[in-house]
Amino acid sequence: MSHLDSFAERMTRKVARSTSRRSLLTLIGGAITGAATLPVLPVSRAQAQSHGGTPSGMAPQTTGNPQDPGDQTQCDYWRYCAIDGFLCSCCGGSASTCPPGTEMSPITWIGTCRNPADNRAYIISYNDCCGKSSCGNCLCNRNDGDRPMVRPQANNDINWCLGTESAIYNCSTAVILGVAVDEK
Amino acid sequence: MRRAASRIAIAMTIAALHVAAPAIAADYPQPLPEEPVPAVAVLPEKYPESWVFVHDLHFNSLPDGRVAVVDVAAENRNVKGQIPAAQFGNVLPATTRPEILVGETFFSRLTRGERTDVITIWDAKTLSPKGEIVLPGGKRGLFVTLKNSLQFTNNEKWALVFNFTPGSSVTVVDLDARKVLSDIDLPGCSLVYPTGPRGFTSLCADGTMTSIALDAAGRAGPTVTSKVFNDIDKDALFMSPAMVGRTAWFASFTGNIRGIDFSGAAARDLGMFEIAKPAGGDPEWRPGGWQVITADKAGLLYVLMNPHGKEGSHKDGGTEAWVIDPVKKALVRRIALKNHSVSIEATQQASPLLVASKPDGSLDVYDAATGAFQRTIVGVVHDPMTMTAAR
Numbered sequence: 126m127s128h129l130d131s132f133a134e135r136m137t138r139k140v141a142r143s144t145s146r147r148s149l150l151t152l153i154g155g156a157i158t159g160a161a162t163l164p165v166l167p168v169s170r171a172q173a174q175s176h177g178g179t180p181s182g183m184a185p186q187t188t189g190n191p192q193d194p195g196d197q198t199q200c201d202y203w204r205y206c207a208i209d210g211f212l213c214s215c216c217g218g219s220a221s222t223c224p225p226g227t228e229m230s231p232i233t234w235i236g237t238c239r240n241p242a243d244n245r246a247y248i249i250s251y252n253d254c255c256g257k258s259s260c261g262n263c264l265c266n267r268n269d270g271d272r273p274m275v276r277p278q279a280n281n282d283i284n285w286c287l288g289t290e291s292a293i294y295n296c297s298t299a300v301i302l303g304v305a306v307d308e309k
Numbered sequence: 310m311r312r313a314a315s316r317i318a319i320a321m322t323i324a325a326l327h328v329a330a331p332a333i334a335a336d337y338p339q340p341l342p343e344e345p346v347p348a349v350a351v352l353p354e355k356y357p358e359s360w361v362f363v364h365d366l367h368f369n370s371l372p373d374g375r376v377a378v379v380d381v382a383a384e385n386r387n388v389k390g391q392i393p394a395a396q397f398g399n400v401l402p403a404t405t406r407p408e409i410l411v412g413e414t415f416f417s418r419l420t421r422g423e424r425t426d427v428i429t430i431w432d433a434k435t436l437s438p439k440g441e442i443v444l445p446g447g448k449r450g451l452f453v454t455l456k457n458s459l460q461f462t463n464n465e466k467w468a469l470v471f472n473f474t475p476g477s478s479v480t481v482v483d484l485d486a487r488k489v490l491s492d493i494d495l496p497g498c499s500l501v502y503p504t505g506p507r508g509f510t511s512l513c514a515d516g517t518m519t520s521i522a523l524d525a526a527g528r529a530g531p532t533v534t535s536k537v538f539n540d541i542d543k544d545a546l547f548m549s550p551a552m553v554g555r556t557a558w559f560a561s562f563t564g565n566i567r568g569i570d571f572s573g574a575a576a577r578d579l580g581m582f583e584i585a586k587p588a589g590g591d592p593e594w595r596p597g598g599w600q601v602i603t604a605d606k607a608g609l610l611y612v613l614m615n616p617h618g619k620e621g622s623h624k625d626g627g628t629e630a631w632v633i634d635p636v637k638k639a640l641v642r643r644i645a646l647k648n649h650s651v652s653i654e655a656t657q658q659a660s661p662l663l664v665a666s667k668p669d670g671s672l673d674v675y676d677a678a679t680g681a682f683q684r685t686i687v688g689v690v691h692d693p694m695t696m697t698a699a700r
Contacts, residue, residue: 261369276541282452283452
């Protein structure tokens with residue numbers, strides 16, 4: 126796991142450098158992220174379970190990039206392997222951007238998802254978007270690698286609108302932080 | 310508007326009378342009595358043991374969470390009333406006085422503005438707010454409802470509030486004096502499990518637990534940290550235990566049961582035992598759902614089980630409730646649930662009922678002793694995550 130720790134450290138520094146206003150909080154978030162154990166997780170498990178994940182019925186949104194396949198409005202999109210919340214793709218944002226007028230949380234929980242196109246494991250940061258009430262569209266809950274509140278950095282039940290102007294939760298993104306495993 | 314609406318209503322009533330009156334009036338010489346307004350229902354001070362608090366996370370509108378008070382034994386009129394619980398609220402019914410505590414969070418402009426965290430004290434009889442204690446620092450933990458983020462200690466004279474910023478801490482509140490007594494940092498630990506006469510335990514990220522005794526002023530006193538017992542990577546404990554007296558029974562992700570005795574000043578690990586797994590799992594039976602374990606008054610445990618258990622299935626809900634005798638460490642019987650369920654709660658009656666909440670917000674009620682299905686109660690809440698039986 127040492128390569129993952131050093132990866133997380135690099136990410137922490139990078140993120141801290143790029144967000145001056147909330148650098149301290151980002152650093153805390155990064156430190157938490159760095160402490161996480163990062164299993165390489167299975168993906169593409171469509172769910173119609175108790176906590177959400179039914180087909181969204183939205184018109185498909187694809188990136189157009191064959192290396193990033195799938196529909197970002199559907200719970201089985203590869204990056205959503207440990208997400209819990211409303212998909213920002215259905216709320217005015219995308220898998221990697223928050224909807225207009227919301228604020229992206231600087232600290233969050235992470236998962237590791239395998240991209241079926243290039244078969245790489247990516248570290249995905251599930252930053253919440255904050256400051257408007259529950260989006261209400263495309264609820265998706267997948268729990269690969271999720272752990273209870275006792276390990277917050279691996280827990281997707283927490284409202285990660287922390288360090289934001291408002292703690293009101295709107296939706297969740299799934300941002301690529303980098304490749305999880307160094308390729309030899 | 311209202312006057313116009315009443316005029317229309319009266320006009321419609323008169324019109325209806327003209328049509329229906331001649332044939333029926335002779336059968337009913339006396340008209341129905343006039344009814345007084347305003348008229349507002351009240352509840353008993355002490356709720357019957359067939360009543361259950363059903364917490365509604367209301368994920369589609371989190372600032373507007375609520376709690377439904379439900380009589381699960383009644384043939385009709387099951388919903389007795391509602392209590393607001395804003396923004397990842399918590400509900401904690403008192404047993405020593407007719408009050409219900411709600412931990413909640415508000416913003417002055419609903420979704421923005423100044424944040425205020427409070428414990429609101431509701432009168433059990435009128436379901437009206439009778440007081441509040443403002444919690445400092447805007448740090449009350451906001452996450453999908455867990456009962457152990459708001460708990461009593463000191464014979465219900467004090468409340469313990471778990472904070473998460475993402476730094477962890479606990480605020481100790483004097484409910485009689487309506488004031489905050491202390492804030493206690495809890496680096497690396499989560500939630501509060503009341504311990505001993507005056508204190509609490511938290512579960513920690515390194516697999517240990519830390520017990521903190523409180524002095525008479527609510528400050529942290531002697532602290533005891535246990536050995537590592539919670540294997541969070543391979544077989545994490547669900548955070549919400551079933552309580553039998555002061556003994557907590559935790560279910561683990563793979564289906565083991567661990568007892569922890571919280572009666573002394575420091576929590577004591579009672580060890581873990583395995584639930585013998587019958588065949589039929591695909592790939593295996595595991596606990597699944599949100600509130601997956603509950604206990605009746607006799608001390609039997611009920612565990613919500615999912616036949617499709619595997620890594621990541623722990624919140625998927627379940628299709629059976631397994632009845633476990635923790636003294637004999639044995640599976641006593643299995644209750645096949647009519648529907649896929651999210652959470653379970655046993656009432657504290659001598660003949661308990663088992664309540665299973667469903668993703669659509671309705672409840673199924675079973676005779677806990679026989680497993681016989683009794684009724685479905687629809688339209689209770691939106692997202693029934695936790696339930697608390699009246700005691």
